[in-house]
Amino acid sequence: MAESAKRMPRWREIEIEIDRRIDAGHYADAFPGELELAEEFSVSRGTMRTALRRLRESGRIVAARGRRPRITTTRTTSSYGAIYSLHEVVTASGSRQQSTVLDQSTVTDPDVAAKLGLDDATFFYLSRVRWADESPIALDEIWCPIAVAEPLLAVDFRDTAFYKELRDRCGITVSGGEEELQAANATQPQAELLQCDPGAALLHITRVARDDAQNVEFRRTDILGSRFTVTTPFATSGPNRSHS
Structure with missing residues (x-):
């Protein structure tokens, strides 16, 4: 040759x-x-x-x-299951991901229980400011049934991924879920935490995640639009490809 x-x-x-x-x-x-x-x-x-x-x-x-x-990094799955992880997205881009924990406790929330279709309204609750290097990029709230997530009460979430700890400590790996994305504007309290102007553009995300047996997470995230980019590659279908 x-x-x-x-x-x-x-x-x-x-x-x-x-x-x-x-x-x-x-x-x-x-x-x-x-x-x-x-x-x-x-x-x-x-x-x-x-x-x-x-x-x-x-x-x-x-x-x-x-x-x-x-x-930027585009991921539709992570090493923690069939769902992307903001922690992995930030670290894969070359930045350090860290969190300021605002609340980590047990709460009762009938509204979240209804969203997850659960009878028990007692949850592990985690509220964080998410950072990429020295810049805050997101506010994050998580509710997870206390029946499966009680070990997470002892975790230091300043520099670890929620889905990693859910897998390693609770034996729960996410297998699917749904997300809803909406445009929003930062309120005064959000602006103070994100170090941005009130009214700044946010990407508001709500997520329900599940394992094979039940819904295991309700999450509400507000990402600062000026500091985060979502990129979704796509391609035209070949003549022999089909879609269902």
Whole structure:
């Protein structure tokens, strides 16, 4: 076989290397521009643009006019079950995820019990401010039936994922659920916690999660729109693919 047939195109080699660097957190502070990367890899700007194209299309690199690119991560599942984890999304982007715990207690809430279709209205309750490095990005409230979540009362949630602790300490792995996303504006108390202006744009998310046996979580999250990006890749269907 000829040498030219064996060798991978240069743009593809660069794409693989940059993807590897992103996973390793090399560009956590800022992503370099095309010209800078072209000089580093000793290729033309056109070759570099080709190397970056699929990373942009997949949402690995996001750029806005007049701003340096930022790295995003799109996940529909996590290592803790069939659901994405904000903790994993933040850490995968190269930032440190940490939380300020506002409340961690046992509560009684008939409204949440009704949302989960449960008779028992006693829950483990967790309220947090979620941070990416030095910036607060979200407010998070979780209700989980105390019958399965009592061990979580002793967990330090400042630097760990809820779904990890639910799996490791309670033997519960999320297998499915539903989410509803709405636009919202920050109230004065929310603005103070998120260090933003009152009325700032929020992504308001409510989630019901379940394992194979029952609903195990109701969650309410408000994410600051200026500090978080949701990217969903998509592709056209091939001629032999079907949908149901």
